[in-house]
Amino acid sequence: xxxxxxxxxxxxxxxxxxxxxxxxxxxxxxxxxxxxxxxxxxxxxxxxxxxxxxxxxxxxxxxxxxxxxxxxxxxxxxxxxxxxxxxxxxxxxxxxxxxxxxxxxxxxxxxxxxxxxxxxxxxxxxxxxxxxxxxxxxxxxxxxxxxxxxxxxxxxxxxxxxxxxxxxxxxxxxxxxxxxxxxxxxxxxxxxxxxxxxxxxxxxxxxxxxxxxxxxxxxxxxxxxxxxxxxxxxxxxxxxxxxxxxxxxxxxxxxxxxxxxxxxxxxxxxxxxxxxxxxxxxx
Amino acid sequence: xxxxxxxxxxxxxxxxxxxxxxxxxxxxxxxxxxxxxxxxxxxxxxxxxxxxxxxxxxxxxxxxxxxxxxxxxxxxxxxxxxxxxxxxxxxxxxxxxxxxxxxxxxxxxxxxxxxxxxxxxxxxxxxxxxxxxxxxxxxxxxxxxxxxxxxxxxxxxxxxxxxxxxxxxxxxxxxxxxxxxxxxxxxxxxxxxxxxxxxxxxxxxxxxxxxxxxxxxxxxxxxxxxxxxxxxxxxxxxxxxxxxxxxxxxxxxxxxxxxxxxxxxxxxxxxxxxxxxxxxxxxxxxxxxxxxxxxxxxx
Numbered sequence: 001x002x003x004x005x006x007x008x009x010x011x012x013x014x015x016x017x018x019x020x021x022x023x024x025x026x027x028x029x030x031x032x033x034x035x036x037x038x039x040x041x042x043x044x045x046x047x048x049x050x051x052x053x054x055x056x057x058x059x060x061x062x063x064x065x066x067x068x069x070x071x072x073x074x075x076x077x078x079x080x081x082x083x084x085x086x087x088x089x090x091x092x093x094x095x096x097x098x099x100x101x102x103x104x105x106x107x108x109x110x111x112x113x114x115x116x117x118x119x120x121x122x123x124x125x126x127x128x129x130x131x132x133x134x135x136x137x138x139x140x141x142x143x144x145x146x147x148x149x150x151x152x153x154x155x156x157x158x159x160x161x162x163x164x165x166x167x168x169x170x171x172x173x174x175x176x177x178x179x180x181x182x183x184x185x186x187x188x189x190x191x192x193x194x195x196x197x198x199x200x201x202x203x204x205x206x207x208x209x210x211x212x213x214x215x216x217x218x219x220x221x222x223x224x225x226x227x228x229x230x231x232x233x234x235x236x237x238x239x240x241x242x243x244x245x246x247x248x249x250x251x252x253x254x255x256x257x258x259x260x261x262x263x264x265x266x267x268x269x270x271x272x273x274x275x276x277x278x279x280x281x282x283x
Numbered sequence: 284x285x286x287x288x289x290x291x292x293x294x295x296x297x298x299x300x301x302x303x304x305x306x307x308x309x310x311x312x313x314x315x316x317x318x319x320x321x322x323x324x325x326x327x328x329x330x331x332x333x334x335x336x337x338x339x340x341x342x343x344x345x346x347x348x349x350x351x352x353x354x355x356x357x358x359x360x361x362x363x364x365x366x367x368x369x370x371x372x373x374x375x376x377x378x379x380x381x382x383x384x385x386x387x388x389x390x391x392x393x394x395x396x397x398x399x400x401x402x403x404x405x406x407x408x409x410x411x412x413x414x415x416x417x418x419x420x421x422x423x424x425x426x427x428x429x430x431x432x433x434x435x436x437x438x439x440x441x442x443x444x445x446x447x448x449x450x451x452x453x454x455x456x457x458x459x460x461x462x463x464x465x466x467x468x469x470x471x472x473x474x475x476x477x478x479x480x481x482x483x484x485x486x487x488x489x490x491x492x493x494x495x496x497x498x499x500x501x502x503x504x505x506x507x508x509x510x511x512x513x514x515x516x517x518x519x520x521x522x523x524x525x526x527x528x529x530x531x532x533x534x535x536x537x538x539x540x541x542x543x544x545x546x547x548x549x550x551x552x553x554x555x556x557x558x559x560x561x562x563x564x565x566x567x568x569x570x571x572x573x574x575x576x577x578x579x580x581x582x
Contacts, residue, residue: 050409054531056334057378058346059410064476070347077333154478155458156411236503 003111004083005076006205007180008041008090011142011170013126014118015187016090018221018252022198023088025217026209033220036229037236042087044079047160055079065151065161069096072104080109094165095173103179110180114201118187119282120167120269121257129250135265142167143272167269168276186280188254194218223252289314289376290384290391290435291447291490298362300376301369301471302451302481314358314383316375321351321363330535337535342382344374352379357386370474376451381433381528385536390545393528394434394496395453396446397426399578403446403491405434407526408499413560416459417499419482420571423463425578428453428486433528436493436549444549446493453482462564496555497574498522502562509570510559511577519555520546 010016024034024041044051052060055078060068096104120142128138141147143166150161164170175182183204190197198214277283287294288306296316325343328336334345342354350364350371360379364371384391394405395418406414415431422428430448439445457478460469470481523546527533556577560570
């Protein structure tokens with residue numbers, strides 16, 4: 001594999017942070033669990049305005065989305081240029097192209113992508129808790145073909161705009177692109193047999209790690225341990241939201257939507273995403 | 284030809300520099316700003332980054348769909364705009380003029396600046412730290428606005444540091460204008476497509492003796508209170524290196540040693556404070572009260 005970046009891509013609330021913690025523990029030299037507030041998989045962010053401005057020398061808060069898109073391949077090239085070892089970079093952005101057809105993420109910098117996918121009915125529940133919005137608002141967000149945030153500039157935001165599209169489009173944008181080799185990880189499979197799922201990902205990435213090391217990483221990133229760390233020291237990636245928000249590591253269960261969604265809400269998701277849900281075995 | 288005084292330099296431009304007040308001068312200009320076609324690359328680059336490059340005497344910035352801008356020998360800026368010149372202006376007056384100041388060997392900080400009792404106070408910090416908002420809020424009471432974004436600092440003939448503003452008007456996002464009740468002074472937008480606006484009136488292009496530098500940081504945790512503390516000269520020297528405007532560019536231009544000396548020379552005569560401001564915008568008054576107290580103590 002060539003390239004210095006491994007993309008860790010997913011729709012929001014699909015298990016990306018858990019995957020990062022699994023990988024961080026797998027790549028850590030310490031026998032102690034990785035601190036959830038110190039996940040060192042990449043020295044740079046591709047979604048923060050500050051790194052973008054430092055590398056490209058452009059005040060990107062002044063750019064339109066089209067102008068920003070046109071600069072994104074330059075930014076990714078600048079990041080790749082600075083990396084001294086492989087970086088594992090989290091991304092919720094849909095896989096998109098510039099107006100000229102160039103992939104936003106460039107063509108030659110990524111060695112691979114891991115795509116984490118989760119039953120959209122569970123995503124809706126998790127998204128509502130995480131963002132402090134109603135279930136119907138979460139479902140509306142997941143069903144909107146052009147969903148994005150931060151694209152209307154009326155105040156400074158530390159984060160670049162996020163274009164996520166609807167759930168199905170997000171999934172297929174990553175899985176059906178052929179610029180970067182992609183390995184799909186279903187959250188439900190990860191929960192059912194985490195060691196097997198992490199082993200398959202490590203094989204895909206050609207990581208030279210023993211089964212013992214994988215099992216240790218899985219124990220270190222056990223959901224109960226993550227919840228305990230969050231209770232004790234908080235989690236810096238939990239965003240400020242309206243009202244009282246749930247903890248970031250909330251439940252993590254697969255299939256919990258059955259106890260939460262109404263039939264109407266379940267149908268609103270299943271009907272909007274029938275084809276992709278069927279394609280990945282969610283019926 | 285239009286005449287301007289920017290960061291203490293006499294500038295003539297082929298086209299209007301939106302947001303900058305014109306100045307009159309009779310001496311020879313030090314900087315020319317022109318329009319003209321530019322290539323995608325420099326002839327003999329010594330450093331090529333994906334969207335910018337350096338040669339011995341030139342800096343070229345490429346912004347797809349917006350403009351290419353070349354800065355040469357510390358005295359010439361050429362603009363090849365793909366959008367309107369006004370829409371390319373923030374990048375010409377920001378990054379390109381900053382590169383020109385670096386080419387001329389001038390110390391330039393990423394700072395907003397206000398004056399109080401005849402002295403300049405520079406508010407440094409990364410984009411989003413709230414420099415412009417703090418400056419605007421201070422100017423609602425005891426301070427006067429003198430500059431935003433690019434602050435050139437030079438020693439005068441008596442060896443005292445003076446701050447030269449970039450002569451651009453204050454620029455604020457719509458939410459800050461609403462929060463501070465400044466809508467009556469809201470002017471043109473900085474670019475057509477965004478809700479960041481020039482605040483009227485335009486400022487005066489005048490050097491002020493620099494007494495204080497405040498390095499602004501946002502609190503790491505929600506709920507943290509505002510805090511301000513003086514920095515030792517050693518801490519301040521390290522801290523201010525990161526506050527140099529476009530510091531990565533300056534490093535690539537080989538300016539590190541010279542900047543270290545310029546910062547050290549300045550620090551014997553300027554006090555540096557480190558201000559941590561709460562994350563919550565509604566707690567601005569708490570930060571302001573603390574800042575005002577320290578500004579008052581200086582006099």
